[in-house]
Amino acid sequence: MSADTVRLGPNKYGKAEVRLVRITRDTPRHEIEDLTITSQLRGDVSGSFLSGDNSRIVATDTQKNTVFAFAGRHGVGSPERFLGLLADHFTESFEWIDGGLWQAEQHEWARILSGGPGEDHSFVRSGQATRLAAVQVVAGERHVFGGVKDLTVLKSTGSEFWGYPATEFTTLPETNDRVMATSVTGRWRYLPEAVARGIDYNGLFDDVRRLLLERFADVHSLALQQTLYEMGRAVIEARPEIAEVRFAMPNKHHFVYDIARFGIENEGEVFIADDRPYGLIEGSVIRAGVADADDAWRELPSFV
Amino acid sequence: MSADTVRLGPNKYGKAEVRLVRITRDTPRHEIEDLTITSQLRGDVSGSFLSGDNSRIVATDTQKNTVFAFAGRHGVGSPERFLGLLADHFTESFEWIDGGLWQAEQHEWARILSGGPGEDHSFVRSGQATRLAAVQVVAGERHVFGGVKDLTVLKSTGSEFWGYPATEFTTLPETNDRVMATSVTGRWRYLPEAVARGIDYNGLFDDVRRLLLERFADVHSLALQQTLYEMGRAVIEARPEIAEVRFAMPNKHHFVYDIARFGIENEGEVFIADDRPYGLIEGSVIRAGVADADDAWRELPSFV
Amino acid sequence: MSADTVRLGPNKYGKAEVRLVRITRDTPRHEIEDLTITSQLRGDVSGSFLSGDNSRIVATDTQKNTVFAFAGRHGVGSPERFLGLLADHFTESFEWIDGGLWQAEQHEWARILSGGPGEDHSFVRSGQATRLAAVQVVAGERHVFGGVKDLTVLKSTGSEFWGYPATEFTTLPETNDRVMATSVTGRWRYLPEAVARGIDYNGLFDDVRRLLLERFADVHSLALQQTLYEMGRAVIEARPEIAEVRFAMPNKHHFVYDIARFGIENEGEVFIADDRPYGLIEGSVIRAGVADADDAWRELPSFV
């Protein structure tokens, strides 16, 4: 008998990658918000798992409809706000839904400055990075996250790497001048009290991205770890709304290509960009005095 | 001052996606093992983050070299065994390394049965699924995982979905005969005592995959949740080595295409397979009497 | 004025990547056909380009509907047959449509042999390769193609590479024993007279795939070019229906990893599989006496 041998453990379910595009056309100068949204619910829906009793299953199709209905009724505004509206709705509308995880990616568009009649309603994907957001409700607490991914940066100098242990399997030569490149994935958790007071999420995102780029550029790097830490520190020191930030930074290797064997000098000018394997540095920077919040990060892709 | 405002939080680092191919050619009939391996270390390496002091950074390049050196010296055998060797090596060789996460994907090859001279050393990628493994060392404990991903299955009947709440935003019609398809990602955690006794990991993998396929086929499904649970139950009941299994199962929607408007009957014969959005069902099944093991799953992509 | 400065050149249009799944359920033992279909039309539709006059534009949405309607009305049978039905329909139904290109990928499923009640209607994606087909109508002629892609194969010995010119930029060492791996993309053109007589396309596909695998395995290779040629030759010699075959074969490099520097022997046992760059060998084998047929291959991805 199943009851004797196994039990149902953690679970959640919902609709993933809902591709929502919201146009605001109150004036001839349109605005566009382009998001990929995932909604997942938690609560006691064990009947569905144990016996196929779906009386507590808010269908994933219904969750999808809700995303579009809410985009029409409330607008988006910011991904953090919009996910919060979804979280409110599902946890308040169904007594057995006591939590969930709502995630968004927001895709960037820039206005095409044509000078002509299409300028007000024409856009080009800028693609410099994708904005992330998440709302997690667990054990009666709400946790709100911002983030960024695919922010790809490179320094052609100002990066060193030396002083690491020489082990039996160490062959990497030390260097005091290398190309350093990474594609930043970062998630920051907002302080609950700041969320309660209200945050200009869009302004904050622009500010954080600017800070990340500036710190990446200006830190003279002895290790990608050091750069990561300084980027996190800058964000936390500048934005009191942020409790902590987690980063995953692949070290996108650029190897000096050996053309000296052909009699051609190569003083840090000709590189081969390698795909795999790659270094992968993951770390978090936490505001002093802020306690760990493991629940907040539960099943959220923190490091990837 | 940084010391006052921020602190370093959880972190790990290493080399990701090392593409190792190991040929065993002790006899003319070669064997092939093809893996993508990620090695990441944890321990007090805060100097690297705080000041670029790399004296405790076992370089990611060194970790890569170690993978290949160990493949030569010890062979692979099974991904679980091989990751365990790496975990032993790094935690025993460096006093400040007290944990880490080692992951593998194993890619399947079948022998080409040509009947000719090439048969002994020629292979074709079978691609039915990718095998997963992981070893996590945290707080002095070792946790070993097996798994599978991209096991894509479909039932053309024997699946119903009805009885869910009719809410304000519900439009999905109920059905007692639908196509159900998913791409199974599953990870199972081995019982530490079974690991200590020794496990035939390769035989177990074949057995688990067979069980997953058979249960998917034979359960008359009232919900993907129910199918998931029954697949997990079958695995745990059959294999005493397994403590728990976690699944992520996208509901790969196949919608009946409306050709009745063209006067053409469609009794469950013509479908459009949709990409996005998709349902996403995640759940775990745990052996009765086994305690939760949150540490074991830390930062391991359990549900994705 | 535009009329003076530019003219409209070659063009076609249609619906791409229609995801059709066709279940045959005439008996309890179901059959599944899973295809991705692209339909594109050619003809004088210049009004649409020059002035937005769509009176000759069979909407891409209509082309999509036609795919599903025909799957219901006629079944699939084989991708070659099904694309032929679409080609007939569009060129016969609209006097200004005088040609087009119809392409299909067919995804493989194997039956799950569960021994239980689900066996008759449960499938697993086998994923060893994807079958290709195309029908091109141009200048009143119809050309029919079969094909395969992502047939990934590897030999762990039986491959040499030496005797190439030593140029100013040559550093590759010669070898008489290397790992050779490729992912075969091949397209074959059927002889029009064989098409007219009727071809068992499904049986032929199985036969060609078997031949490709066997020849890859059994040819002792001095160059991937040689292997390619022998694979093409085998196909043409075995199947009188085929006029010519074109292949694109990436040389998926497996480099011996240098672990001798760690005192570990590596006699062709430990390799790193590299992603990029890769060799890319493209070639065609043509039946003696068959004339070139450039029109047939027009805009068809022959080498990719």
Add this chain to the structure above:
Amino acid sequence: MSADTVRLGPNKYGKAEVRLVRITRDTPRHEIEDLTITSQLRGDVSGSFLSGDNSRIVATDTQKNTVFAFAGRHGVGSPERFLGLLADHFTESFEWIDGGLWQAEQHEWARILSGGPGEDHSFVRSGQATRLAAVQVVAGERHVFGGVKDLTVLKSTGSEFWGYPATEFTTLPETNDRVMATSVTGRWRYLPEAVARGIDYNGLFDDVRRLLLERFADVHSLALQQTLYEMGRAVIEARPEIAEVRFAMPNKHHFVYDIARFGIENEGEVFIADDRPYGLIEGSVIRAGVADADDAWRELPSFV
């Protein structure tokens, strides 16, 4: 016997996707050029196919080395120029190499304007589009191409689609206000006489991209075909160096989501972005008086 039954048809071979990064550091303000390059040679190398005689095979590894050696010796300058140098080298250095196809993608980086010490050598991937270039040498003629891909654009109004035939399978409603989005892939062929005179390829690329964006924005569209034609016309009228331009434009469908059934108005504000299937419009615009140049486009991905 093979000699009787088959012959070798068209072929070429080389190294694909060489990831070259070239830093120019003549001054503290570095410049970066980031390219993915494919080099393929044509000529009589039939010995390699027929018997594995590699005496005429300039190894693909050698072709890769040449890319890096030339980047060191000559710099890049523009992808068109750099590919031209490679074409010269290979066709002049080996008497049996009488042609080939050289292709490049150039990835865009913007300077990070940090205001700090890193500004001169720090970059962020802008990702708005990827620049393309190709040089084809065939039958003693050289053909030079520029291009762009992944230039993703969207209009939230100013697009209509109506007047198409109502056929048996037509269900699409006509519209005089829809969202139109596409991801432009375009390739333009330079006039040989303009190439001979010398072209500012980088300035031209910026100019063409600006023109494409402006025309996309400003044309009031009755069909994507019309927009394509007007974009091509603008380019040819503005840049006398260009003989013709070929476009592939997927119609990235944005469907109005039906939320009226929930009592929520949706006047072109809430859309679902769909992945597949998609419309696919391909067309070319040719300068008046320019003859067709089929050889130039041979095996070049023109429409894809």
